[in-house]
Amino acid sequence: MALKGKSILLGVSGGIAAYKSAELVRLFTKAGATVQVVMTANARQFITPLTLQVLSGQPVCTNLFDLEFESQIGHIQVARAAHLAVLAPATANLIAKLAAGIADDYLTTVLLATTAPVLVCPAMNTKMYENLATQKNLETLRTYGHHIVEPSEGTLACKEEGTGRLAELPEILEVAGRILTPATLKGKQVLVSSGPTWERFDPVRFISNPSSGKMGYAIAQVAARRSAKVHLVSGPVSIPAPRGTTLHRVTSAMEMHDLITRLAPQMDVIVMAAAVSDYRPAQMLPQKAKKVGSDLTITLQNNPDILAQLGRSKPQAKQQILVGFAAETENLIENATSKLKAKNLDFIVANNLTQSGSGFGCDTNQVRIIDRSGDSTELPCLLKEEVAERIWDRIERLFQ
Numbered sequence: 001m002a003l004k005g006k007s008i009l010l011g012v013s014g015g016i017a018a019y020k021s022a023e024l025v026r027l028f029t030k031a032g033a034t035v036q037v038v039m040t041a042n043a044r045q046f047i048t049p050l051t052l053q054v055l056s057g058q059p060v061c062t063n064l065f066d067l068e069f070e071s072q073i074g075h076i077q078v079a080r081a082a083h084l085a086v087l088a089p090a091t092a093n094l095i096a097k098l099a100a101g102i103a104d105d106y107l108t109t110v111l112l113a114t115t116a117p118v119l120v121c122p123a124m125n126t127k128m129y130e131n132l133a134t135q136k137n138l139e140t141l142r143t144y145g146h147h148i149v150e151p152s153e154g155t156l157a158c159k160e161e162g163t164g165r166l167a168e169l170p171e172i173l174e175v176a177g178r179i180l181t182p183a184t185l186k187g188k189q190v191l192v193s194s195g196p197t198w199e200r201f202d203p204v205r206f207i208s209n210p211s212s213g214k215m216g217y218a219i220a221q222v223a224a225r226r227s228a229k230v231h232l233v234s235g236p237v238s239i240p241a242p243r244g245t246t247l248h249r250v251t252s253a254m255e256m257h258d259l260i261t262r263l264a265p266q267m268d269v270i271v272m273a274a275a276v277s278d279y280r281p282a283q284m285l286p287q288k289a290k291k292v293g294s295d296l297t298i299t300l301q302n303n304p305d306i307l308a309q310l311g312r313s314k315p316q317a318k319q320q321i322l323v324g325f326a327a328e329t330e331n332l333i334e335n336a337t338s339k340l341k342a343k344n345l346d347f348i349v350a351n352n353l354t355q356s357g358s359g360f361g362c363d364t365n366q367v368r369i370i371d372r373s374g375d376s377t378e379l380p381c382l383l384k385e386e387v388a389e390r391i392w393d394r395i396e397r398l399f400q
C-alpha cells in the first residue's frame, strides 16, 4: 500500500475545514502512515491540538519557541523526517506565505526547511479562491513543483455556492499515495476490464452475475498510481472510477468485446478482470415479456471469448502482456491452468469463489497466480488493492 511506513507532515491552517484534519489524520494512520501534525495559531481556533495529538499518537507542533522540543532543533528534525508534506486545509494566507517564502511561524518555517514534496489542498471562500492574487500564488507553487488538489464545488460554510470546499479526503489520500509511488509504469498503455456484463432479454430484464468491479478497479487504480496510461473498460457497477484513469462504460459482453478489440493493438498490458457473460439471450424482446402462466424458456447463444481472441491476435510488433482471471468453484489449479494455455496468457489469477474472503463483492481476495512456466504461487488473503499490487509487481518483472 502506497502510504504504508511513510511519514506525513500534516500542516493545518486556520479555516473552517480544519475540523476535517482530524479525519484526515485517522485515514493516513489507517493507511499505515505516521502523521506529524503542525498547526498554525489560527488553526487552533478551529480544532484543538489535543484532538490531533490523540489521533496521530504524536506530539503536535505549534510553537517555534517551545523550550523543550526546540532544544533539539525540533522544527528541522520534523522537516527532515517527512516523506511528504500535506497542507490541508491550506488557506489563502498560507498559500501566499508559501509562494513568497515567508517563514514566520512553525508551519511556514518547516515548509521552507523541508525537501519533501508538498501537496497543497486549498479550502476557502469562492471569491478568495478566485481572487487573482490566490490564483497567481497557486501558479507560483506549481512552478516550485508543489502538487495541488483543487478544491471541489458545493455549498461553503459562508453559505455561498462555488469552488472552495476542501477536496474529498479519499482523493487527498490517493494523490498523496501517487506522489509517493515510483512511476514504474510510466509510458505504458494499460487496459483493465472490470465488472459484470448485462445480457438483456427484454427492456427491463437481463442475465448477469454479482461482480462488484472492486478487483478490476483496484488493478486500474494501482496502475494509474504507478503512472501508466490506464483505460478502464467497465460493465455496470456502482463504484467511482479511480482518479487518473479513462473510464469506458459498457453494458453487454458484445459492447465490451467491440471496445476492447478496438483498443487492444495499442496496449502494452491487458488485464481481463471482468466477469464476462458467456451467453446472451438469442432474442431481445422489444417489450416487457408478460407472464403467461406456464414455464418460460429462453434460448441463449454464445458470446465471444474476448480474452481467447486477444491471445490469438497478439500484436507482432510489440511485447503485449495478457493476464486473465479464473473464477472457479472446483479444481482450481487444473481449470485455471487449462484457461492459461487455451487463451495464450502470460499468467492467470485464480480464485475459488466458494472460499470466504474471496471473490464477488468482498474487499479482500485470496488468489493463486499461475504462469506459463508452470510456477504456481498462492497469496494469502489480502485487500484487493494489495492483490492488485502483487499483480503489477509480477507484470513489471515480465517487462524486465
Ligand code: CTP
Pocket: 253, 272, 273, 274, 275, 276, 277, 278, 303, 304, 305, 306, 307, 308, 323, 324, 325, 326, 327, 328, 339
Ligand atoms: N473472459 C472473456 N470473455 C468471455 C468469458 C471470459 O474475456 N466471454 C475472460 C474473463 O475476463 C477472465 C477469463 O476469461 O479473465 C476466464 O473467465 P472465466 O469466467 O473464469 O472462464 P471462462 O473462460 O468463461 O470459462 P468457464 O465459464 O467455463 O469457467
